[in-house]
Amino acid sequence: MSRLVFPAVMGALATALALALLLPLVALVVRTGPEQLAAGLASPTAWAALRLSVITTAVSLAGVLLLGTPLAWLLSRSRSRFARAVETLAQLPIVIPPAVAGVALLLAWGRNGLLAGVLFPRDWSLALTGGAVVMAQVFVSAPLYVQAATAAFRRVDEELLVVARTLGAGPARVFLRVALPLAAPGLASGAGLSFSRALGEFGATLMFAGNLERVTQTLPLAIYSALESDPRVAQALSVLLLACAFGLLLAVRLAQRER
Amino acid sequence: MLEVRLRGYVGTLALEVELDVAPGIFVLVGPNGAGKTSTLKMLLGLLRPASGRVSLAGEALFDHQRRIDLPTEERGLGYLPQGFALFPHLTVQQNVEFAVACRAPSLPRAARADEARQFLRALDVPALADRRPASLSGGEAQAVALARALASRPRALLLDEPLAALDPGTRRRVRAYLRERLGALGLPTIIVSHAPEDAEVLADRCAVLEQGRVVQAGAFAELKARPATDFVAAFVRGDAA
Numbered sequence: 001m002s003r004l005v006f007p008a009v010m011g012a013l014a015t016a017l018a019l020a021l022l023l024p025l026v027a028l029v030v031r032t033g034p035e036q037l038a039a040g041l042a043s044p045t046a047w048a049a050l051r052l053s054v055i056t057t058a059v060s061l062a063g064v065l066l067l068g069t070p071l072a073w074l075l076s077r078s079r080s081r082f083a084r085a086v087e088t089l090a091q092l093p094i095v096i097p098p099a100v101a102g103v104a105l106l107l108a109w110g111r112n113g114l115l116a117g118v119l120f121p122r123d124w125s126l127a128l129t130g131g132a133v134v135m136a137q138v139f140v141s142a143p144l145y146v147q148a149a150t151a152a153f154r155r156v157d158e159e160l161l162v163v164a165r166t167l168g169a170g171p172a173r174v175f176l177r178v179a180l181p182l183a184a185p186g187l188a189s190g191a192g193l194s195f196s197r198a199l200g201e202f203g204a205t206l207m208f209a210g211n212l213e214r215v216t217q218t219l220p221l222a223i224y225s226a227l228e229s230d231p232r233v234a235q236a237l238s239v240l241l242l243a244c245a246f247g248l249l250l251a252v253r254l255a256q257r258e259r
Numbered sequence: 260m261l262e263v264r265l266r267g268y269v270g271t272l273a274l275e276v277e278l279d280v281a282p283g284i285f286v287l288v289g290p291n292g293a294g295k296t297s298t299l300k301m302l303l304g305l306l307r308p309a310s311g312r313v314s315l316a317g318e319a320l321f322d323h324q325r326r327i328d329l330p331t332e333e334r335g336l337g338y339l340p341q342g343f344a345l346f347p348h349l350t351v352q353q354n355v356e357f358a359v360a361c362r363a364p365s366l367p368r369a370a371r372a373d374e375a376r377q378f379l380r381a382l383d384v385p386a387l388a389d390r391r392p393a394s395l396s397g398g399e400a401q402a403v404a405l406a407r408a409l410a411s412r413p414r415a416l417l418l419d420e421p422l423a424a425l426d427p428g429t430r431r432r433v434r435a436y437l438r439e440r441l442g443a444l445g446l447p448t449i450i451v452s453h454a455p456e457d458a459e460v461l462a463d464r465c466a467v468l469e470q471g472r473v474v475q476a477g478a479f480a481e482l483k484a485r486p487a488t489d490f491v492a493a494f495v496r497g498d499a500a
Contacts, residue, residue, distance in 0.1 A: 159344040165331040166303060166338040167411045168361035177357065181348045 028242060032235045040226075040236020048214045049222035049237065056130060056218060057198045060137035064145050064194050069187070072149030073175060087150065094143045098203020101139055105208040109135060132209035133216050137198035145194035152186020153179060185255050192252035196245055261315050261415045261447040267308035269297040274308075274471040276301075280415070280447040284438070286458040286479075287451050288494065289468030295451040298468070299417050302449075303338060304331040315414055315447070332361075337413030337446075341420045343404035345392035351403050352388040355379060358410035378406040382440070397425045398433055405440070416441065416448040422457060434460045455479075455495050467491050 032040075040046060075087050093101060108114050109132070111125035126132050156179050164174045180187075202220040209216040211225060219241055226233035261280040268274065274294045278285065289295050300306040302313060304321065307328070313321040320334045321327060346354050355375035359366065366374070379385045384402045392400060401421060408416065421437065422430045438461050441448050450461060458465040458479045466476035467490070475487040479495070486492035 157344070159340050159342060160346060162303070162305060162331070163338060163340060163344040164346075164357070164361075166334075166336060167358040167407065168332050169357075170332055173361065178346060 032239050036232045037236050040233040043233045049217050049219045053219040056133045060134045060198045061195050063138050064142045068142050068145045072146050073153055075150045076153035090146050091143050093139050101204035102207025128210040136204040136208050137201050140201050141194040141198040144197055145190040148190025149187050152183035156182045188255040189252045192248050196248040263313050265301050265308045265311040272471045282445045282447055283463035284441050284448050284461050286462035286465040288458045293468040294471040335414040337408035337416045339404050339418040343400045347392050351390050355407045355410050358407045362411050378410045382406040398429050416446050418450045455497055
């Protein structure tokens with residue numbers, strides 16, 4: 001009898017958490033019928049938010065890949081304390097509250113921000129623009145990609161890189177023809193995680209870019225606004241985002257399995 | 260001639276190696292931890308010596324006094340590491356083409372493929388061209404790794420424990436194969452090994468490394484007949500490996 005207690009307790013606790021995680025998602029799908037979905041998606045707000053989300057998330061992903069890949073490569077190659085410190089600091093945006101991220105972005109890039117006078121015209125502010133949406137998305141999603149990409153590059157056998165150099169390959173060829181292809185599944189996983197985080201970004205975007213329809217109102221912000229004015233739109237957009245998230249998770253899993 | 264005069268530190272091991280490697284096979288033997296692989300890494304430019312000089316055919320690859328330290332990719336040293344390090348995402352043919360492309364980047368693709376096939380034929384492994392490295396046996400992988408190293412047209416060859424990963428039967432066969440192939444190349448070739456029988460079969464000349472220092476160098480028969488120290492005597496007998 002006592003031999004059954006431990007597995008029973010473990011099973012019960014695991015089931016409780018699984019239900020707590022799945023129930024809201026099931027409720028969302030079950031309580032959003034086809035009529036509500038159609039009515040919600042027919043709203044012009046919905047399509048404007050979807051379009052803005054797709055464009056800004058694509059731009060932020062491109063920026064994350066372009067800038068994050070070299071950072072991840074350099075971090076993976078370096079053993080210095082400085083590199084370890086940069087690696088730790090680069091993960092901070094993952095753990096800080098979104099509201100804190102929003103305030104930090106305002107203080108860096110806002111009208112009176114740290115770099116505003118240097119980079120932008122005197123009477124112009126990045127805040128409350130589409131650019132601010134991209135900045136907020138990059139800030140919260142880049143660390144996820146850099147973390148995954150650094151790990152992927154570290155998994156590449158050092159001996160392969162050494163041999164490539166002895167064959168006469170310069171640093172660019174070693175990176176492009178050996179390291180990048182071998183790390184590709186890990187980089188794809190990281191890109192998927194980064195994309196889904198950017199797509200779902202809410203707090204920092206709200207504080208830095210605002211919630212201006214057709215300008216900075218992404219899908220998550222549109223859901224927030226619609227909850228008070230038209231819950232059908234909120235439900236429909238939520239199901240849409242859930243479908244995107246599920247699709248991305250599937251893609252990440254498949255990429256990991258290929259590894 | 261590959262001239263090696265190196266002094267350096269690897270952890271707590273003080274390395275002091277002086278070798279003159281003429282065209283032919285030079286086997287550097289010693290027990291684990293003696294500094295054999297570290298010596299290779301210093302020759303390749305992967306570890307920086309504290310002082311000394313390495314020159315190949317009169318050209319300095321490393322010279323502490325003259326502040327010369329060529330990067331690995333410019334030293335012209337072919338390298339076969341212990342696990343052969345074939346690129347797993349490329350076929351055998353593509354592995355060898357990689358080396359050709361590094362040496363002659365402007366060569367058209369067809370010519371590159373042709374040249375790669377020539378090297379595979381020279382090592383008797385053209386049938387493996389479309390195979391992936393994961394599907395190769397130890398002996399096959401070694402032949403392909405050698406073809407790839409030779410495709411970069413190195414001026415000297417360094418092999419790190421080329422027989423360690425092979426079973427005893429394959430080891431005997433591959434030893435004879437390496438003796439024949441490497442001997443015919445006419446390149447200064449350093450083979451690093453912990454097994455005295457490798458020196459006995461393969462070496463034109465050899466050196467015994469103990470605690471980072473070359474304690475004796477010469478023909479294997481000479482080391483066996485007139486060992487300079489008890490360690491050398493025990494090592495060539497096979498007692499100190």
